[in-house]
Amino acid sequence: MALPPSPMQMYAVVGQELKLESYQLRRVDVPEPGVGEVRIAIKCTGVGFADGLLSTGQYQLKPPLPFIPGCEFSGVIDALGPQVINVDIGQPVSAIAMGGGFAEYAVVPQASLTRLPNGMGFAEAAVCWVDYTTALHALRDRGRVRPDETVLVLGAAGGLGQAAIQIARLLGARVIAAASSLAKRETALKLGAWQVLEYTDSSWTEQLKxxxxxxxxxxIFDPVGGAGLETAFRRLAWGGRHLVLGFAGGTIPALPTNLPLLKGGSLIGVDVRQFDLYQPLEAAEARAELAQLIAAKRLQPETGRRFTMAQFAEALAASLDRQRIGKTVLEISSS
Known part of the structure; x- marks a missing residue:
């Protein structure tokens, strides 16, 4: 009797625990696509602050173990599962998943794919869809930003902040960008911010006023949270909206409930993962719209530091570095 063929193997970064020191580069079996799934030969993986939190057990959801990090990646379609239509092997795509991107191959549902706009590189495609979809959903759908309104972007030089500056400007808003260093504020100005503030300065809210x-x-577009949330909320105009996108500041703050009453204001949560889960059609439409805007050069995703797969530990550590500008890229394959 002939033995069944041995499964193909690949390199992947695998953690047996949700600790940075647990992750190792290992040889594991290449996954096979199931019904409605495709396999991607990965070229680049984006590594943002949320990836660092997820990989170290600090995110609001704990992934199952063993865990392969990497929630946003790009590459070419390598294999098709049953009932997959309208895509081809060899097609350049990017995808969003709850892990799997720190590997040479990943299997994802066809619905999670975004075709790369003409001229877009794999590195740029690996860093933009989560951040830009989040920013578009937050500012247009949840925040209802109107032309000539003023938007304050906190954490303005991170990948999410950079996306927010550009999306807010497309919606016709004036952007005030708050960032902690001169290099970050210069980045925000280059992206089109009207004014910049150093929010580590104790007088920053007076400057904002x-x-x-x-x-x-x-x-207010706020991926930072922490003690600054209440301070920022107090600077809302009447009827203002404070968008909560995360807690890069490290703590989850409490807000006195008299403040929304006095301001006629709203505290609004934004979670792109649940946007994809509960409104998949709208999320896919948002990414298709963003692809058109990128192809037309009306949006310009920027990459941060780049690392090779052998430098995965540095890439994960860099994702948690609050001095980081832009979103880190892990280069899985150059071929």
């Missing part, structure tokens, strides 16, 4: 002539801002 002066910039808005005492009125306050209409929308």
């Amino acid at each position: 002066a910039l808005t002539e005492g009125r306050g801002v209409d929308v």
Whole structure:
């Protein structure tokens, strides 16, 4: 009797525990696509702050073990499962998943794919869809940003902050970008921010008040949280909206509930994972719209530091570095 063929193997970064020191580069079996799934030969994987949190057990959801990090990646379709239509082997795509990107191959549902716009590189495609979909959903769908409103972007030089600056400008808003270093503020200005603030300066909210002539801002885009949430909320204009996108500041704050009453304001949560889960059609439409905007050069995703697969530990550590500008890229394959 003939023996069944041995499964193909690949290199993947695998953690047996949710600790940075647990992750190792290992040889594991290449996954096979099931019904409605495709396999991607990965070229690049984006590594943002949320990836660092997820990989170290600090995210709001704990992934199953063993865990392969990497929630956003790009490459070419390598194999098709049953009932997959309208895509071809060899087609350049990117995908969003709850892990799997720190590997040479990954299997994802066809619905998670985004075709790469003409001229877009694999590195750029690996860092933009989570951040830009989040920013578009947050500012347009949840924040209802209108032309000539003022948007305050906190954490403005991270991947999510950079996306927010560009999306807010497309919606016709004025952007005030808050960032902790000169290099970050210069980045925000290059992306089109109207004004910049150093929010580690104790007088930053007074500066914000002066910039808005005492009125306050209409929308706050806040992936930082921490003690600054209440401080920022107090600078909302009447009827303002404070968008909560995460807690890069390290703590989950409490807000006195009299403040929304006094401001006529709203505290609004934004979670792109649940946007994909509960509104998959709208999420796919948002990514298709973003692809058109990128192809037309109206949006310009920027990559941060780049690492090879052998440097995966440095890439994970860099994702948690609050001095980071942009989203880190792990280069899985150059072929």
